[in-house]
Amino acid sequence: xxxxxxxxxxxxxxxxxxxxxxxxxxxxxxxxxxxxxxxxxxxxxxxxxxxxxxxxxxxxxxxxxxxxxxxxxxxxxxxxxxxxxxxxxxxxxxxxxxxxxxxxxxxxxxxxxxxxxxxxxxxxxxxxxxxxxxxxxxxxxxxxxxxxxxxxxxxxxxxxxxxxxxxxxxxxxxxxxxxxx
Numbered sequence: 001x002x003x004x005x006x007x008x009x010x011x012x013x014x015x016x017x018x019x020x021x022x023x024x025x026x027x028x029x030x031x032x033x034x035x036x037x038x039x040x041x042x043x044x045x046x047x048x049x050x051x052x053x054x055x056x057x058x059x060x061x062x063x064x065x066x067x068x069x070x071x072x073x074x075x076x077x078x079x080x081x082x083x084x085x086x087x088x089x090x091x092x093x094x095x096x097x098x099x100x101x102x103x104x105x106x107x108x109x110x111x112x113x114x115x116x117x118x119x120x121x122x123x124x125x126x127x128x129x130x131x132x133x134x135x136x137x138x139x140x141x142x143x144x145x146x147x148x149x150x151x152x153x154x155x156x157x158x159x160x161x162x163x164x165x166x167x168x169x170x171x172x173x174x175x176x177x178x179x180x181x
Contacts, residue, residue: 004038004052009091009139009156010163013050018057018135021071024113028058032069032111035060040067044089046127048134051090059131063124070116073108073132077101084126086140092161096152098140100126 007013021028031054039047039060048059060069078101086098103121106128110116120128130140141152156162 002034002037003041004034006038006042006047006051006089007053008161009088009141011053011090013053013055014090014134014139015137016050016055017137018048018050018055021056021058021109024071024109024111028056028071029111031056031058032060032071035069036062036067039089042089045123046131047089048131050134050137057135059135061124061127061131063120063127066124068118069111070106070118070128070131071109071111071113073106073128073135075129075132076105076107077129078103078121078125082122082126084123086126086130088130088140090134091139091141091152091156093159094152094155096141096144096148098126098143099145100129100143104128106132 031049035047035049035052035058038052039062045063046059046061049056057072058069060067080102081099082102083097083099085095087095102125104125106118108116118128133140141149144152
């Protein structure tokens with residue numbers, strides 16, 4: 001439907017846990033559409049509702065050519081771990097090594113309220129965990145080891161966008177798919 005501005009690190013909405021969706025209505029379907037359009041335009045591998053200023057437990061993903069969404073996710077994580085570069089559309093142009101579960105089984109609902117189970121590993125597992133963290137008010141920099149987190153916070157403070165009064169990310173319709181979530 002519409003590309004929305006993406007909230008940046010420092011915006012309080014990114015630290016507030018999102019509330020469970022109870023109304024599976026036209027407004028929710030519009031939100032999923034807006035999240036999808038914004039994610040694809042950014043471009044990103046995922047986008048959570050709080051990243052566009054909406055405090056609901058909804059996210060979208062775009063991994064390996066597949067676009068999907070999940071409402072009110074609950075995750076079962078594997079014990080096996082993976083290390084990999086991770087970025088975030090709310091922390092633009094920065095990526096850091098982040099440890100995540102290698103695979104995930106995510107249960108929730110689709111935009112119509114129907115039960116959905118998504119199983120994924122590698123990048124899809126990373127995207128689902130990253131977006132679910134957003135719904136809990138957690139950013140990927142919170143999951144970095146101490147030394148890497150210190151470097152990430154320094155890079156954020158030195159970025160051109162940090163501290164902007166109206167923090168949003170400009171998106172290009174001509175951009176290519178990146179690692180941002």
